[in-house]
Structure formats: structure tokens, C-alpha cells
Amino acid sequence: MRFRYVCNDCGAVYETNEILYLCPTCAEKNDGSEFTRGNLIVEISEEVLRNAAGKEHVNPEDFYPYVTKMQDCFPVGTTPLLRPRRLIGKYGMENTFFKLDSQLISGSFKDRASYLVAEQAIAHGEKKIALASTGNAGAAMSAVGAAMGLDIILFVPKTAPINKLMQSVLYGAHVVPVDGTYDDAFKLSIEYTRLFGGINRNTAYNPMTIEGKKSISIELFEQLGRRAPDAIYVPVGDGCIIAGVAKGFIDLKRAGLIDRLPHIVCCQSSRSDAITRAFESGKYLPVDATTRADSISVSLPANGRMAVRYIKESDGWCVRVEDEEILESQIELTGQAGVLAEPAAACAYACYRKDIGNLERKLGKDALSVVLLTGTGFKDMKVFEGRVGLPEPIENSLEAVKALKF
Numbered sequence: 001m002r003f004r005y006v007c008n009d010c011g012a013v014y015e016t017n018e019i020l021y022l023c024p025t026c027a028e029k030n031d032g033s034e035f036t037r038g039n040l041i042v043e044i045s046e047e048v049l050r051n052a053a054g055k056e057h058v059n060p061e062d063f064y065p066y067v068t069k070m071q072d073c074f075p076v077g078t079t080p081l082l083r084p085r086r087l088i089g090k091y092g093m094e095n096t097f098f099k100l101d102s103q104l105i106s107g108s109f110k111d112r113a114s115y116l117v118a119e120q121a122i123a124h125g126e127k128k129i130a131l132a133s134t135g136n137a138g139a140a141m142s143a144v145g146a147a148m149g150l151d152i153i154l155f156v157p158k159t160a161p162i163n164k165l166m167q168s169v170l171y172g173a174h175v176v177p178v179d180g181t182y183d184d185a186f187k188l189s190i191e192y193t194r195l196f197g198g199i200n201r202n203t204a205y206n207p208m209t210i211e212g213k214k215s216i217s218i219e220l221f222e223q224l225g226r227r228a229p230d231a232i233y234v235p236v237g238d239g240c241i242i243a244g245v246a247k248g249f250i251d252l253k254r255a256g257l258i259d260r261l262p263h264i265v266c267c268q269s270s271r272s273d274a275i276t277r278a279f280e281s282g283k284y285l286p287v288d289a290t291t292r293a294d295s296i297s298v299s300l301p302a303n304g305r306m307a308v309r310y311i312k313e314s315d316g317w318c319v320r321v322e323d324e325e326i327l328e329s330q331i332e333l334t335g336q337a338g339v340l341a342e343p344a345a346a347c348a349y350a351c352y353r354k355d356i357g358n359l360e361r362k363l364g365k366d367a368l369s370v371v372l373l374t375g376t377g378f379k380d381m382k383v384f385e386g387r388v389g390l391p392e393p394i395e396n397s398l399e400a401v402k403a404l405k406f
Contacts (some may be wrong), residue, residue: 002048003065005040005207008306012313014040021123021205035274035284035304040207041247049255058217063209063251068119074147076115078219079103081370084337091356095368097229098349099220101375104354106167108375109213109241110140114184115202116212117146127151128198132185134294135164136344136375141201142171146284153192155185161380183300203240204303211242217248220370221257228252230367231359235317235348235374237296238274239307242266245372246310262370264316264362266307267325267351272297276318279308280379290322292383295344295375319351319359326350327387329376340377348372373387 005014007023008094014020022030022036026038042065052062063067082098114137130153131141140153145152152173156165157180168175178185186202193200193360203209203400221228228249234242245264268276269291278284286300301307311318321329326343329350333339339351352359352371359367377383394400 002067003042003044006043008041008309009037011393018026019120019199021200021207023255028379032300034286035278036204036302037305039204039303039306039311041306042207042211044251044254049251050265053255053257058257058401059222060218060219063214063218063248065118065211066116066119066120066123068116069122070119070148073113074105074111074118076104076111077215078223079366081223082337082339086336087332090336091353091358093360093365093367093369095366097368097370098180098337098339099216099370099372101216102339102373103343103376104140106136106140106143107378108136108140109216109372110137110382111144112215113137113203113209113212113240113244114140114144114201116208117199117206118140118148118150120206121199121209122148124199126199128196129201130155130189130192131201132156132182132189134182134223134297135167136159136176137201137203137293138173139164139167139171142168142173145173146171151198153189153198155192156181157185161382163213163378163380164383171191171206177353182298200229202237204243204306209240210247210303210306213241213244214248216372217245223251224368225396226257228258228260228262229370230363231265232370232372233265233267233348233352233355234372235293235296236266236268236275236307237272237298237344237345239303241372241374243303243306243310249314255287261314264314265349265351265355266311266316266318268320269293269296269326269347270320271315271323272299272318274298274301275304275307276320277305279311279318284308291326293326293343293347294380295342296347319355321347321350321354325354327383329389330354330383332375333373339373340390342375342377342380343383345373345375348374
């Protein structure tokens with residue numbers, strides 16, 4: 001076997017190739033009053049890690065729990081690593097990089113998880129995948145489904161951005177708007193799988209989502225000259241992305257390719273900061289999530305307990321910002337780095353910008369830092385309404401051109 005499951009909470013081990021979602025014992029304790037219990041860690045076998053460690057160059061497939069077969073029809077990564085020279089000049093941290101996962105096929109980081117879940121479905125002879133999403137995960141899964149010939153059933157809150165929903169419609173998914181929140185759509189999608197079968201792709205509920213997301217860390221290791229960054233800033237909602245980032249570096253460390261984990265920094269809006277509060281207080285309680293950054297607007301994080309665990313294990317920390325700081329950072333990214341990021345991605349940069357003084361005190365001015373930009377701004381152009389507009393047209397005359405002030 002290439003892997004086994006280990007419960008994040010009770011440590012129970014499950015040696016099976018069958019599809020498993022949550023630890024059965026811990027899942028019985030879930031009543032919706034606290035963060036989900038029983039999320040499973042996919043523990044890659046020592047043999048797989050030894051084989052990876054023996055290679056001159058590694059790629060994500062070397063660390064996957066499944067032997068992948070469809071990478072040619074839906075390539076995931078390697079996404080660019082951008083050095084924002086103007087922003088470095090402004091803020092002074094010389095070794096700052098942006099990881100541009102907005103350049104994945106569907107426009108967001110969620111392609112990574114969706115691709116591996118599709119490979120899971122193929123490995124088990126399944127053709128149907130159900131999930132809930134505020135947009136990005138659904139668009140990613142729908143794109144992968146279109147490429148691999150899988151049937152995607154997508155439950156979305158009716159308030160999700162129209163650009164993201166239209167992506168999924170165009171990819172051919174069965175889109176089911178729900179008169180409720182993301183958490184409501186999440187529950188309904190699980191019921192759909194229970195009633196009609198197939199695989200459920202829900203973030204964290206299916207542990208392969210975290211395994212897919214760890215691919216970014218394997219890429220960064222190679223892009224940075226076979227080393228880990230000193231710190232990595234990650235936008236956080238349900239806790240799955242940050243867990244995936246951590247898991248990739250944990251596997252690299254288990255393989256002996258790095259000797260330490262980077263400090264993993266949890267970046268959240270103050271209007272959706274359940275994981276930050278849990279990190280600070282030790283209490284895993286829901287919040288009333290109202291942030292404009294819809295991709296990280298989560299009241300009851302599906303993978304919050306694992307996220308807090310990995311932040312602590314990496315000697316990381318949490319930063320929260322106001323929504324206005326996120327929107328300001330979004331404008332700065334476009335105007336001074338040429339990167340149009342959606343609000344959730346801009347949250348990571350907003351937190352990095354706010355945390356620069358703390359980062360310099362902790363790790364020094366030469367700290368190698370990576371900001372994870374998870375989605376393109378083209379997915380949610382509505383956010384710019386009332387903030388940025390087109391100028392008035394000029395007259396069709398040479399005099400009008402001469403009067404221009406730039």
C-alpha cells in the first residue's frame with residue numbers, strides 16, 4: 001500500500017485502500033457546535049518516501065497516495081514564482097516571492113485538490129463526484145470533470161459570485177444553488193453522496209483534498225533550490241489549504257529532503273477568523289462569517305483542528321486583517337505587482353504586509369518569504385464596483401489628446 005489513514009484527533013490507524021472520509025469513532029461526536037472531529041491524515045508509506053528521496057528532482061506525483069494516470073489531460077502546476085520588485089522596494093524585505101496559483105487551469109489553487117480526487121475516482125471506478133463550494137472548488141472540480149469525463153454535482157450558496165458559478169455551468173457540471181450558506185450546501189452535498197453514491201470531494205471531509213493541495217509545497221521546494229522557505233503566508237477559511245501546505249513540507253521532511261518546516265502563517269479576515277480564534281484560545285467554536293472574501297468565508301471550519309495543529313507544529317502564527325485592508329491590498333497588487341488577485345488571495349498579501357515588522361523581528365530582514373496567491377481576480381470583478389471605474393470618454397479630436405495630463 002502507498003498510504004494509510006491516521007485520525008487527526010484520536011490517532012486511530014486505518015490500513016485500507018477503500019474510500020474513507022472521517023474517523024468513524026470521532027465523527028460520532030460531531031454535533032455542529034464545534035469544529036469537525038475525525039479528519040483523516042493520509043500517511044504516505046516509507047517506501048514511497050524513500051523512492052522520492054532518491055531522485056535528483058522530485059515532483060508532486062512522487063508523493064501522491066495514488067499512481068496518477070491523467071496528468072497529461074489536466075496538468076496541475078508548476079505555477080510561477082514571482083518576485084515583486086516594486087513592493088520589495090517599498091517594504092524592504094528582499095527575499096519575498098508570490099506563488100501564482102491563480103495561473104492554474106481554472107484560475108485557482110483548488111485545481112490541485114480536484115485533480116487528485118478525480119484520480120481517486122478513476123482508481124475506484126467511480127464516475128460521479130459531488131461537492132459544495134462558494135465557487136473556486138466547484139469551478140476546479142468541474143474543469144477536471146470536463147477533461148476526464150466525470151459527472152460533477154455541485155451545491156453552491158445562491159450568493160456565490162456569478163463569474164465562478166458560470167465557469168462550472170460552462171464546464172458542464174450539474175449546478176445546484178442552495179438558499180443558504182456554504183455550510184448548508186456542504187451538508188446537502190454529503191447527503192447527496194449518501195443517497196446516490198459516487199465520491200464526495202468536500203474539502204477536508206475527503207482527505208485526498210489535502211493530499212492534492214500539498215503539491216504546492218513540493219513545487220516550492222524545487223523552485224527555491226531544494227529548500228523550504230522561512231515563512232509562507234496562506235489565506236485560510238476552512239483550514240484545508242494551510243493543512244495541505246503543511247502536509248507537503250511534512251512529507252519532504254519525512255523523506256529527509258528538508259530538515260525543518262517553514263513557519264506557516266494563517267491569514268484571515270477579522271470577519272471570518274474562527275481558526276485564528278481557536279489558535280489563540282484553544283476553543284474550537286464557530287463564528288458569524290461575513291467577509292467579502294467569499295472563498296475564505298467559513299463559519300465552522302471543516303478542517304480547523306488539523307489547521308491549528310499544523311500552525312503550532314510549524315511554529316507558525318496567525319494574522320487577521322479588516323476587509324478594507326484586503327481590498328486595499330488587492331489594488332496594490334494590481335498596480336504595483338501586475339497581479340490581479342481575488343479578495344481571498346489578496347488576504348494573504350494583506351496579512352503579509354501587516355506582519356512585515358513582526359516577520360523581520362522573528363526571522364530577520366533576509367527571511368525568505370512566500371505569499372500564496374490562490375485565485376485570479378477575474379473570478380469576482382464585482383468587488384471593484386464603486387471602488388474603481390472607467391474614465392469618461394474624451395472628444396474625438398486632436399485638441400482633446402493635447403489636453404491630456406499624462
